[in-house]
Amino acid sequence: DSGVTQTPKHLITATGQRVTLRCSPRSGDLSVYWYQQSLDQGLQFLIQYYNGEERAKGNILERFSAQQFPDLHSELNLSSLELGDSALYFCASSVLASGSYNEQFFGPGTRLTVL
Amino acid sequence: GENVEQHPSTLSVQEGDSAVIKCTYSDSASNYFPWYKQELGKGPQLIIDIRSNVGEKKDQRIAVTLNKTAKHFSLHITETQPEDSAVYFCAASTGANSKLTFGKGITLSVRP
Numbered sequence: 001d002s003g004v005t006q007t008p009k010h011l012i013t014a015t016g017q018r019v020t021l022r023c024s025p026r027s028g029d030l031s032v033y034w035y036q037q038s039l040d041q042g043l044q045f046l047i048q049y050y051n052g053e054e055r056a057k058g059n060i061l062e063r064f065s066a067q068q069f070p071d072l073h074s075e076l077n078l079s080s081l082e083l084g085d086s087a088l089y090f091c092a093s094s095v096l097a098s099g100s101y102n103e104q105f106f107g108p109g110t111r112l113t114v115l
Numbered sequence: 116g117e118n119v120e121q122h123p124s125t126l127s128v129q130e131g132d133s134a135v136i137k138c139t140y141s142d143s144a145s146n147y148f149p150w151y152k153q154e155l156g157k158g159p160q161l162i163i164d165i166r167s168n169v170g171e172k173k174d175q176r177i178a179v180t181l182n183k184t185a186k187h188f189s190l191h192i193t194e195t196q197p198e199d200s201a202v203y204f205c206a207a208s209t210g211a212n213s214k215l216t217f218g219k220g221i222t223l224s225v226r227p
Contacts, residue, residue: 101147
């Protein structure tokens, strides 16, 4: 158990809908990262937050947004869902914002299925 | 941006044998190279990592080597056991923002 929690574990929804994925980082970690895992694209970095502020952006669609709250939990919002958004979404956390001594620990993931 | 390639895509070994998984990276600024193990239905688990100022690191049956000149790094698992069967991902980061770029993953099967 990494100490990173994610809810829900599974999510099934329809095209065009909006969903929210939640992540709680390990105790003491200030950075939260979101990754998408799909069969064709592998594990792709979406976005990073550090202590409430957006730190880095990756291949995140404009239909997706995220935020980190004062208690450091983070939410990933996915809107106008398409079939291709079906994937595993992982949250990871680390102590620091950057640096090569900044190990990332992953949560168990949320499996999103768009029908 | 960074590109990480991982090969082979599948690897099958006999229990007790060694397994070696290789990765190459493209960005010479990358300085942090973690390895993750992912079991079915679970999130990636950090198993070992190496930084660019170190050439080799060991942790019990697992070791990682880094060749900065050739831009490749490898995971070595000795005395493999059936519970080592999983998907293994290599990744690289420049450390500037800790964004990890992952390889496509390799499925390791350890035959009893």
